[in-house]
Structures are given as structure tokens and as C-alpha cells.
Amino acid sequence: SVTNSPQNIIKTKEHSRQTVVLPSAGIDTSEPDAVVIGLAPDHFNYQSLNKAFRMILDGAPLIAIHKARYYKRKDGLALGPGPFVTGLEYATDCKATVVGKPEKTFFTQPLTQQSCNPYFTPYFLQDARDDVGGAQNAGMLGILVKTGKYREGDERKIEPPPYLTCNSFPDAVEHILLSGSKALS
Template identity: 75%
Template sequence: MAFTLYSLIQTAILCTNAIAVLHEERFLSKVGWGVDQGVGGFGDDPGIKAQILNLIRSVRTVMRVPLILVNSACIVLLLLFGSRREVLLLKVFSMAGRRALKAVLIDLSGTLHIEDTAVPGAQEALNRLRQASVAVKFVTNTTKESKRTLLERLQRLNFDLKEKEIFTSLSAARSLLEQKQHRPLLLVEDGALEDFTGIDTTEPNAVVIGLAPDHFNYQTLNKAFRMILDGAPLIAIHKARYYKRKDGLALGPGPFVTGLEYATDCKAVVVGKPERTFFTQALSDLGCSPGEAIMIGDDARDDVGGAQNAGMLGILVKTGKYREGDENKINPPPHLTCDSFPDAVEYILKNLL
């Protein structure tokens, strides 16, 4: 009897959700938009399409809340008073309704390591994750060093990964430069220049800024300022406010990009996290959609917020640049906030696979 009642309520919930999705898709198709259609490219502000899409999804989410509460109450009652057969069927039903997870995107600096020190237990946790039936990719805004140098650093720390598994904001920036045929003034550390080999930098007509402490001086920034005033586009590899070093937090490129934006009255094109395009590019060769992926990172806005805005789940870890209360700075909040990468992996293995 209890399971019959639960089944009826589950059927009602599924039908209601299907109707909501159907009406959403019908409305969007009438105005020429697909539910999964992109609404902007590199650095685009959320336009009217993005705002309406978010409104539709928000309304549908709110409509589900009463159904979810009723469903949860029925599950509790069934577990307390149902027979062993009914509880077993409930477990099967719940497993069938789980989100299909196909890929895990993992931030590097602050999540797996801090400079030349690994997060405790991160290597073993990564090995456990690799044994599961899920694709793994490493996504990072690191611009201090080339992908090859970064890989060598991680391998010295006994992390099992290959260069092709790493997708960096430098890769995204190079892709944009090639697409637009820009000749950049590269404000990046010398160690990162390797990833721009072959890009024409003679008579630059675009300004590209990454993390470049050795180049963030008045003379260089003033040169960039004058170029932008003359019409050169400003391209930010990312706009992180700060990052974690062994000696504490340090300024990221974001404050310098913002300073140039203010001085020139222009807006930078951003290519790294938290841009939606960055995440979709990272997933492009994994054969899965954002709805089938999850992101683990230490930056609430760039890692978790960016991933969730792209349609993924996001797990925030309390290592690296994490500061108390960061999980409250984004909306919606993280799917999960946990102490470290090993805890995130444990949650995924137990609840999402």
C-alpha cells in the first residue's frame, strides 16, 4: 500500500515536470531559441535571451519545490513504515532517477595543489576517481606557466595525468587569437609564452592580459592603455581577483584588467573561467553535455558559479583561495561544499555514480 501511494506521487511529479519542460521548449521554439542554445560568445554580457532563459528555468524550479517536499515526506514515511520489499523497490527507483554523470572537471591550483605542495590525499582520491566509469579533465586559469611546465610540476607531485587532459585559459586565449587573427601584446609571464608559439606578435593590434607580475609596471600598462584607446581590443585570459601562494593570497590579473577597463572606458573580452564558452570547450571532446558533468574547484565564482551557469553541478572545496562564507557569494549556491578534493571524490563515488 505504501509503495503504491509513493509510486502514484512519483508519477505525478514526473508528469508535472515533463509538462513544464514541454511548455518551456514550445515557448523557446516559437521565438527561435533552443533550450541548450548558446546565448553568447567569449566575454558577452548576459543578453535578453539569457535573462529570459534564466527566468523560465527559475520559475520552473520554484514550481517544483512543493512537489519535492511532498516527495521527501513520502520517502521518509515509506522508510519508517514500509516493508522490506517496499524499501528495496524504493532504492531501485531512486538509483534509476539519479543524474547521469559522465564527466568530472577538476581545477588544479588550490584544489589539487598549492604551488609545489599537493593537497593531502589528492593523488589517491584522483586514482580512485579514475577507476570509476567517468571521464576526467583538468581545467585551470593558470597563466604563470605553459601547459608543459604545469604538467611537469603535477607529475613531480605524483599526480597521474596527461597533457591532453589539461585545458587551460591559455589554450582558450590562443584559440580566440587564431579565430580573430589578432597580433597580441602579450602581458603574461615568460614561462607561459611557449603556449603562444607561432602566434604573430609583430606590430600588435590587441592587448592580452594574464597573470604577469613581472610585467605589471607603469610603462607596460601605459603602453596597453594607449593601444586600447587607439582601438585595440582588450582580452583578459581571466579576471580572477586573487589566488593562493605558499606565502598567502596574492593579486590575480583581475584588478589590472579592471583598471584598464576603467581608464579606457571599454570592456574586456574574458576567455577563461567563469565564461560559459570555456566550460563547453573543455567538455567538447568528452562526448557529454554540461548536464552530465560536475566541476570541483576552490573558487566559488569562477569554478563553481561559472560551471553552474553553464549547466553543470559544482562542488566547492575549502582549500586554496577559499575564504569562510564564499559559498554564500553565488546564486544558486554550490551543489556541495566540502573540506577538500578527497571529500568531493568520496561524495561523487557514493552519490552520483
């Protein structure tokens, strides 16, 4: 189990109830004492964000599942939870506890549990900042794949740049298989 999950953070900080922007999460929100934000596009509205704002001002912690700027839907790119979390941080002068990407523990904890060395672990997805940048910050080999939400020039948005940029997931896998241990050294 992931110890950095929202549930564990809430238990550790002795918050028994939280308001979640996504009511279908099945959590009692009748008397919330923590604000947990994930991806809930239909619930990012003024009323729910203002409720979260007021709770944070009253001392409730802000916990973010992740801070992705945007994601890809069938109809195109759409705002992720990151802009809303950042807006609440700005409005309340607080810092959210982020439990997912791009936080280092999101990447290192599963590797530690499996006794894997991050240096020899490639990680590839389509988000330069949250996926590749987060993985590289954790000591992994970040491989950017030009699919999904990738946009031209994304590889130049992080420092250091991705270890490798590929046109597709199969291309990334093929590179690793053909290069053998050279790809991971």
C-alpha cells in the same frame, strides 16, 4: 583544440601580433596590435599597463585569459589578473573578451567535444565565483572545496549557492562515489 583560445580570437579578428604582459610567452611583441592579459605578477606595473591602456585607446582589442580576482601563493593570497583587466576596461571604456573562467564556453566546449551532458558533470575547485559559479552557469554541478584560496563565507558569494561544499578534494570525490547517480541528479 579550444576555439575560444587567445590565439584563435586574435586570428579570427586578424590581429597578427599582440602585447602580452608576460614577455616569456614567446610571442613577437615588437609591433603589437592586440592586448592579451594573463597571470603575470612580475609584469603588472605602471609602464606595461599604461602601454596596454594606450593601445586599447588606439583600437587594439583587450583579451583576458581569465578575470580571477586573486590566487594563492606560498606567501598568501595575491592579486590575479582580474583587477588589472577590470582597471583597463574602466579606464578605456571597453569590455575585454574573456576566454577562460568564468566564461560559459570555457566549461561547455570541452564537454561538447566529449559528448558529455553538463547536468551530469560535477566540477569542483576552490574559487566560488570563477570556478563554481562559472561551472553552474554552464549547467554543471558546482562543488566548492575549502582548500587553497577558499575563504570562510565564499559559498555565500554566488547565487545559486554551490551544489555542495566539501572540506577537501578527497571528500568531494568520496561524496560523488558514495552517492552514485543520486549525487548527479
